[in-house]
Amino acid sequence: MSENLAKARAAALNDIKLTDDQPAPTWRVIITDSESPTGLAPVCTGERSDALHMIDDYPGGPQRDEDGVYDCCPYPQIETYSTVWAEYLVELLNADAEEKATAEAATATPDFFQPGHTYTREHHGDTIRFLVEHVSTSPDGRTRVAHGWRNRSWEPGWEPSDSDDFTLWTDVTEDGDGRG
Numbered sequence: 001m002s003e004n005l006a007k008a009r010a011a012a013l014n015d016i017k018l019t020d021d022q023p024a025p026t027w028r029v030i031i032t033d034s035e036s037p038t039g040l041a042p043v044c045t046g047e048r049s050d051a052l053h054m055i056d057d058y059p060g061g062p063q064r065d066e067d068g069v070y071d072c073c074p075y076p077q078i079e080t081y082s083t084v085w086a087e088y089l090v091e092l093l094n095a096d097a098e099e100k101a102t103a104e105a106a107t108a109t110p111d112f113f114q115p116g117h118t119y120t121r122e123h124h125g126d127t128i129r130f131l132v133e134h135v136s137t138s139p140d141g142r143t144r145v146a147h148g149w150r151n152r153s154w155e156p157g158w159e160p161s162d163s164d165d166f167t168l169w170t171d172v173t174e175d176g177d178g179r180g
């Protein structure tokens with residue numbers, strides 16, 4: 001991605017008050033005052049959304065009006081005067097939102113051991129290394145156990161090991177397979 005695109009994207013996200021602790025909205029095309037979906041806005045999750053978006057006398061039964069704009073709908077609502085541009089901008093913004101979500105998932109702090117990672121724990125001034133090969137879950141789904149190999153700094157060699165206690169361990173995995 002070019003530097004200018006990154007800057008323009010960051011400015012746009014900032015302009016619509018998308019902060020780091022807010023999930024990025026999903027966008028939709030909207031029909032504002034024209035007859036065609038030439039505008040765009042975040043998907044409506046307003047409090048009265050279900051009631052206001054309903055067309056009760058729709059031929060063949062009540063139908064939800066996804067493209068319409070009502071009091072419940074969030075801003076910004078952007079009119080492009082073009083169905084092509086509206087569609088394109090919706091796709092572009094949704095791709096941004098997806099990328100942001102993926103990036104967040106990648107940097108989220110895990111709450112348990114991760115396969116392929118190496119962990120260390122201090123033990124009376126020495127270091128225990130735990131190389132996790134896989135994680136299994138008990139049949140009732142209540143317990144997770146990490147299985148792998150353990151090495152103690154005061155003893156040569158590795159021995160098979162498992163742990164269901166994630167506390168006190170520090171992830172020291174470096175690039176590669178974690179066996180460094």
Ligand SMILES: [Zn+2]
Pocket residue numbers: 044045046049052053069070071072073074
């Ligand atoms: Zn709405």
